[in-house]
Amino acid sequence: MNAKISFDRLREFIACAFSKLGMPDGDARIVAALMAEADLQGSDGHGVIRLPQYARRIRAGGVNLSPQIKVVRERAGMALLDGDNGMGHLVMRRAALMAVEKARNTGIAWVGSQFSNHAGPASLYARMALPHDMIGLYFAVGNANHLPPWGGLDMLLSTNPIAVAVPAGEEAAVVLDMATTVAAYGKVKAKAQRGELMPEGWMMDREGKPLLDPKRAEEGFLLPIGGYKGYGLSLIVGILAGTLNGAAMGREVIDFNHDDASVTNTGQAVCMIDIDAWGDSAGFKTRIDTLVRELRDSRRMPGVERIWMPGEQSRIKREDYAREGIPLAPALLESLDKLAGELGISRLLA
Amino acid sequence: MNAKISFDRLREFIACAFSKLGMPDGDARIVAALMAEADLQGSDGHGVIRLPQYARRIRAGGVNLSPQIKVVRERAGMALLDGDNGMGHLVMRRAALMAVEKARNTGIAWVGSQFSNHAGPASLYARMALPHDMIGLYFAVGNANHLPPWGGLDMLLSTNPIAVAVPAGEEAAVVLDMATTVAAYGKVKAKAQRGELMPEGWMMDREGKPLLDPKRAEEGFLLPIGGYKGYGLSLIVGILAGTLNGAAMGREVIDFNHDDASVTNTGQAVCMIDIDAWGDSAGFKTRIDTLVRELRDSRRMPGVERIWMPGEQSRIKREDYAREGIPLAPALLESLDKLAGELGISRLLA
Numbered sequence: 001m002n003a004k005i006s007f008d009r010l011r012e013f014i015a016c017a018f019s020k021l022g023m024p025d026g027d028a029r030i031v032a033a034l035m036a037e038a039d040l041q042g043s044d045g046h047g048v049i050r051l052p053q054y055a056r057r058i059r060a061g062g063v064n065l066s067p068q069i070k071v072v073r074e075r076a077g078m079a080l081l082d083g084d085n086g087m088g089h090l091v092m093r094r095a096a097l098m099a100v101e102k103a104r105n106t107g108i109a110w111v112g113s114q115f116s117n118h119a120g121p122a123s124l125y126a127r128m129a130l131p132h133d134m135i136g137l138y139f140a141v142g143n144a145n146h147l148p149p150w151g152g153l154d155m156l157l158s159t160n161p162i163a164v165a166v167p168a169g170e171e172a173a174v175v176l177d178m179a180t181t182v183a184a185y186g187k188v189k190a191k192a193q194r195g196e197l198m199p200e201g202w203m204m205d206r207e208g209k210p211l212l213d214p215k216r217a218e219e220g221f222l223l224p225i226g227g228y229k230g231y232g233l234s235l236i237v238g239i240l241a242g243t244l245n246g247a248a249m250g251r252e253v254i255d256f257n258h259d260d261a262s263v264t265n266t267g268q269a270v271c272m273i274d275i276d277a278w279g280d281s282a283g284f285k286t287r288i289d290t291l292v293r294e295l296r297d298s299r300r301m302p303g304v305e306r307i308w309m310p311g312e313q314s315r316i317k318r319e320d321y322a323r324e325g326i327p328l329a330p331a332l333l334e335s336l337d338k339l340a341g342e343l344g345i346s347r348l349l350a
Numbered sequence: 351m352n353a354k355i356s357f358d359r360l361r362e363f364i365a366c367a368f369s370k371l372g373m374p375d376g377d378a379r380i381v382a383a384l385m386a387e388a389d390l391q392g393s394d395g396h397g398v399i400r401l402p403q404y405a406r407r408i409r410a411g412g413v414n415l416s417p418q419i420k421v422v423r424e425r426a427g428m429a430l431l432d433g434d435n436g437m438g439h440l441v442m443r444r445a446a447l448m449a450v451e452k453a454r455n456t457g458i459a460w461v462g463s464q465f466s467n468h469a470g471p472a473s474l475y476a477r478m479a480l481p482h483d484m485i486g487l488y489f490a491v492g493n494a495n496h497l498p499p500w501g502g503l504d505m506l507l508s509t510n511p512i513a514v515a516v517p518a519g520e521e522a523a524v525v526l527d528m529a530t531t532v533a534a535y536g537k538v539k540a541k542a543q544r545g546e547l548m549p550e551g552w553m554m555d556r557e558g559k560p561l562l563d564p565k566r567a568e569e570g571f572l573l574p575i576g577g578y579k580g581y582g583l584s585l586i587v588g589i590l591a592g593t594l595n596g597a598a599m600g601r602e603v604i605d606f607n608h609d610d611a612s613v614t615n616t617g618q619a620v621c622m623i624d625i626d627a628w629g630d631s632a633g634f635k636t637r638i639d640t641l642v643r644e645l646r647d648s649r650r651m652p653g654v655e656r657i658w659m660p661g662e663q664s665r666i667k668r669e670d671y672a673r674e675g676i677p678l679a680p681a682l683l684e685s686l687d688k689l690a691g692e693l694g695i696s697r698l699l700a
Contacts, residue, residue: 075627077427077456107428108460110623135594149657152648164586174589176582208651226575232526232660235645236514239524243637244485244628250644273460277425278594287593291600295585298502301558307499310582 003333003349004325011036013348014051020343021058023065031089034124039326042317043121045186052335060260063087063117069094077106080245081113085263088119092268096128099272103134107277112245112269118143118256122163123177125270130167133281137271138163141242143264144255146185146222150231153206155221156250159184160237169285171292175311180234181222188214193331242267353683353699354675361386363698364398370693371408373415381439384474389676392667393471395536402685410610413437413467419444427456430595431463435613438469442618446478449622453484457627462595462619468493468606472513473527475620480517483631487621488513491592493614494605496535496572500581503556505571506600509534510587519635521642525661530584531572538564543681592617
């Protein structure tokens with residue numbers, strides 16, 4: 001039976017934990033709000049479930065709690081931020097806000113990061129475009145390599161995600177948030193926890209045969225979407241988010257699941273497109289409404305009850321969870337209780 | 351037995367055909383060079399094989415031979431071009447050159463098109479970044495819908511391709527050029543011509559079952575890469591290249607294989623990233639060299655002889671074909687001879 005927690009309580013708990021860990025209160029509140037928002041939209045592999053890991057890394061000295069985030073390169077349409085090894089949420093929130101400001105003038109702006117860290121779900125930062133009637137794009141180098149080059153055995157690439165958020169008028173925004181692998185590694189871990197097998201196509205073993213047992217995940221690799229195409233896409237996302245920014249890519253990527261102390265030099269990038277530069281955003285949003293309805297109203301294959309837009313299931317979760325509370329599995333709640341005990345703060349559920 | 355044609359002769363033949371069809375000589379030379387370049391790099395579904403179709407469309411009045419390509423919107427980092435229903439090659443070449451100029455100042459620039467037309471392989475325009483030490487991105491709405499929304503039956507989306515070109519130092523540039531479907535529609539047509547079956551995963555029928563016979567292609571759909579992920583990616587590419595530009599998307603897309611006369615209002619977009627804005631392009635290219643070598647030198651799966659970089663096979667073809675000539679299949683040569691006869695120009699092979 002899952003417990004249900006309000007967004008406000010979850011955010012408060014996370015902020016309190018970070019404060020106790022030594023993070024300045026203002027920063028703790030910002031990171032907590034973004035992590036709780038991840039859970040609110042159902043990105044549960046990237047929300048509060050990461051708190052024990054972040055705490056471990058902070059205690060190991062792997063994160064700078066008082067980063068001086070600096071602009072190291074800048075032009076009218078771009079900036080490169082040095083995150084000073086701070087929490088990725090702080091770095092990428094600043095990057096997104098900066099890109100919005102720049103895009104107002106130039107029509108499009110791109111802000112990348114070096115020396116950032118894991119920042120939660122990609123869609124959080126792409127979505128920051130929406131209140132400004134902009135389209136947001138986000139690219140990141142994942143924080144552990146699980147993917148070899150196509151045909152290879154050495155895990156040199158990560159699940160390098162892409163997110164794109166597009167505002168609509170009466171319809172909900174279209175929000176794509178996808179790893180360039182068939183399954184994100186978090187989904188494999190969830191299958192293992194539940195004692196289930198993986199479907200064919202998620203992973204393969206070192207002989208190229210399907211790997212179905214998630215407990216054997218370390219013996220194989222994630223599969224890229226579309227075979228060699230997803231390999232290429234993961235590589236390109238890694239170049240745009242990592243290599244271009246002077247951040248880690250390829251062999252340089254630190255596996256932050258197994259290493260709490262090394263500086264990850266995580267690279268991410270956000271790009272904002274000011275729709276008004278192309279004409280008028282109201283007209284654009286009406287055209288998106290029309291497109292969404294055309295797709296949704298398509299005739300369906302046998303057995304298909306509904307055609308989903310990218311991001312629509314997250315939006316429904318956001319509405320449901322805001323009303324009814326965010327469900328947290330017993331094992332997660334237990335690990336958060338343990339952390340609360342260690343930190344001497346109130347448990348999530350009083 | 352394939353005939354082999356030099357790049358120069360192929361370009362001359364195409365330019366001559368367009369001139370005879372009424373295209374101004376300068377434009378004919380530009381389009382011919384880009385089409386011949388497509389064949390030279392092995393993008394043989396998008397090169398001279400399209401000439402008979404383009405000729406048919408020109409004669410049907412479906413293309414404006416004297417377009418006034420206009421900038422309809424502009425800011426420091428962006429422009430929107432109205433292609434005036436001219437050949438897409440002319441519109442997107444202009445877009446790419448304009449984006450390069452703008453990116454020199456702003457660091458990144460994005461130029462989109464409306465009222466453009468089919469422009470050949472996506473990589474042609476992304477690659478225009480390379481001589482300027484820039485990264486080039488290209489997005490396009492395909493010119494025929496072959497993809498329903500995930501779970502749907504109505505073909506509302508196209509193969510909407512993405513191309514990205516990244517300069518390297520001593521290594522060849524990394525060039526990704528991919529449809530968001532597992533197979534491009536041209537590959538299905540090629541299988542049908544050769545009387546071969548398609549592998550499972552390329553297409554499905556209206557019940558969701560694998561479709562293997564390419565002669566039955568009209569009874570089914572192309573499959574997106576990664577299932578619902580590729581559906582989302584195709585939709586997003588279509589929004590960026592089509593909807594944002596006020597170009598055709600969804601139901602508005604004209605199937606240019608079956609309709610020679612209607613204005614297609616094709617939308618495309620090119621984005622140029624000036625690497626020097628991020629630091630120094632020489633250092634970047636060295637880092638790409640290192641990354642390419644790491645990937646190439648990965649241990650390999652049993653039976654795999656070589657690990658390929660995106661774009662590497664095209665580069666090898668470009669070198670081979672420049673030396674030995676471009677191979678053209680007998681059926682293609684026959685269709686070009688027929689066209690030459692109709693136009694009263696010399697055949698490709700004297």
